[in-house]
Structures are given as structure tokens and as C-alpha cells.
Amino acid sequence: MMLAMRGIACLRGERLLFEGFDLVLEAGGALVVTGPNGVGKSSLLRIAAGLLRPAAGAVERPARVAWLGEQAALDGDRTLGEALGFWAKLDRAEGLEAAMEAMGVAHLARVPVRWLSTGQRRRAAIARTIAGAAPLWLLDEPSNGLDVEGIERLGHAMAAHRAKGGAVLAASHVPLPLDGARTHALA
């Protein structure tokens, strides 16, 4: 079992976004959380990642998870290779170059991050997720900013990750290229 969330409730300020949320994700599994804006998709993912404490409930997650948030978390004044290299060093990741190749950003390694487009930064952030080789991927709107080819590459990356026994929990308001994924609609 990769991720278990039991009886999760989420409070933002005085507002109760959701309660009694249960989820079990097995190795190789994938779940897409859908729903309209503001319903708490991102908060649910942040709770799963341990970035946000739930108002109630418990979360069991593996020791290492990969987080793909709204921001790319790359230093704008460094080159893409250096910015990703910093995280690869923290993750003790070996396959950074292969991951950059897989997302089609290997040729940008010497370009400063601040010159990259939103989609290119997104691809780079996904490359960090791949290289980190964590068993559980938590992806918040992973297709945001990606073009058709980028979404295709994201689909291949997620399929390869699941084939190796990894699990994916994603939040998205658009369909994602995830074969056989369960969906859960937050309302």
C-alpha cells in the first residue's frame, strides 16, 4: 500500500472544505481527484504530502514522496541544469539527464530558468519528479501550461512510473493521460 488517508477533514479558515475523505492507493495505482475550482483539490494533495495538517483524520505515506506543486521551485537566476541539479543532489538522484531527455528539456540545460516559458518550467519540474524516483507522486494540476506534446510525455512518464510499481495521486480539472486510473470527484 502506497498511500492511505482515513477520515480526512480539511478546514481553511472557518470554512469546512470536505470531511470524511477516505482513500487507499496501491502500488501501481493511480487516482485523479476532480472537481470545480476552490473545492479543495490542492488542499487534499497538500494534506497527502504532509504540507498541510488535516483538521481530522490520519495519513499513511511512504518515507519519500515527490511533490509537483503549482510553482516550479527552480531558482530563476541559475541555469536549468544547475537548478535541477540542486534538487537531484538533495534527492541523491542519478537519472536527472534521462529524465530531462524524457520531458524534452535536455537541450535547455544551459539556459537560465528565468528565460524559460511556463510550459518549459513545468516540464522541468516533472523531470525533477521523475529523477527523484520516489514511490509516490503527488501531482497538483500536472498538465497546467503543457502543450499537447508535453501532456503526451507526462502520460508516458506516469505510465513508466506505475509500471515500476509507483503510485500517482493527481488533482486536475481536465482529463489526464492515465490509463485505468480511478477518479474521485470532490464536490
Add this chain to the structure above:
Amino acid sequence: MILTLIRRDAARGLRAAGLPVAFFLIAATLFPFAVGPDAKLLAKTGGGMLWLAALLAALLPVERLVAPDAEAGILDQLAVRGFADEAVAAAKIAAHWLGFGPPLMLAALPGAALLGLDGATLLRLEAGLAIGTPALAALGFTVAALTAGLRGAGALAGLMLLPLAVPLLIFGAGAIQPDGASAMKLLAAVSLLFVTGASFAAGAALRAIRE
């Protein structure tokens, strides 16, 4: 792992070290214009004035210490990797000091020359800065973590940092005097307190940013 983090932040800090150093030197240059060119008076008050300039220079980097990392999602990525917030705070304080303390101590050499401080006073000033700048860096980082993301964070940071830094100013300026050995010990005590306390206070503030 922590060393990788310190190296990244220190490199960023050193690139931006020019601003506090330039401010410190300009303040030292302006002081004789304000009080007149009396060499005896300058030598007597110059050391304290340099401490005041160091204190104000510590305010300048505050806005770039935490807020940009919070906005860019860097703090989230560190938290997901299992770094304790206190460890992140301690690493960032150490890195901030590396980009702030030594450059300021170097700038104190021409600063002291501008104000005509003698060699023994300069030595005591440098020793005091070596002991006191870690505390200034720790205070600056804590205030940066507490004010990150707020409107008018820079002004608010000044209002929060300066009163807390009063003991550093008093003992730092006192330690410059020829009979300042006890002030130097008190400066070291205050500095130790701030540096150890700041990791926990700033760590809690980093946690609050995420909520």
C-alpha cells in the same frame, strides 16, 4: 544534504552582499559630514556609529531571505523531502551569515579608516562584529520568516528587528571601549541566545507560512 542547502543559499547571499556593504560604507562616509571633521570626536564615537550602521545594514537583505523561496515553492519542496523546519532555518541562517558577516567585517576596515579609529579599537570592533553578526543574521532571518508574504514586509521587519537588536548595539558599542572585556562577554552571551533561539522561532514561522 544540509551542506548542499547552505551552499545554494550562501552563493545567493554573496551575490547580493554588495548592497549591505555599500550601505555600511556610505553611512560611515556620511557620519563625518554630520558631526564635523573633529578627529578626536570621530575616533571616540566612530566605533558606535559603525555598529549602528551594521545594524541598519542587517535590515536590507530581509525581504529576499524567505519570501522569494516561499513564493517559488522551494520551502514546500524542502518540507516534502523531510527536512525539519528548524533545520532549514538553521541552514539558512548560517548561509545568510556567510553572505553578510564576513563582507561586513571586511567593509569595517575602510570604514574604520574613514573615521580614524586606532588599531586597538579596530581590533575590538572586528572581534565584536565576528561575535555579533551571527546574531544579526539570525534576527534578520527570523523577522524575514515572520513577515514573509505580508504587505509592507520591509517596514514591518524594521519595526520588529531594531528593538530586538538593542542589546547587540549596547554591548557591541561597549565592547569597543578599552575596558570593554565584560561587554564583549555579554555580547557573546546575547549572540548565543539569539542564534540558538532563532532556529526554533524561524522554524515555527516557516511552518506557519505553509498552513
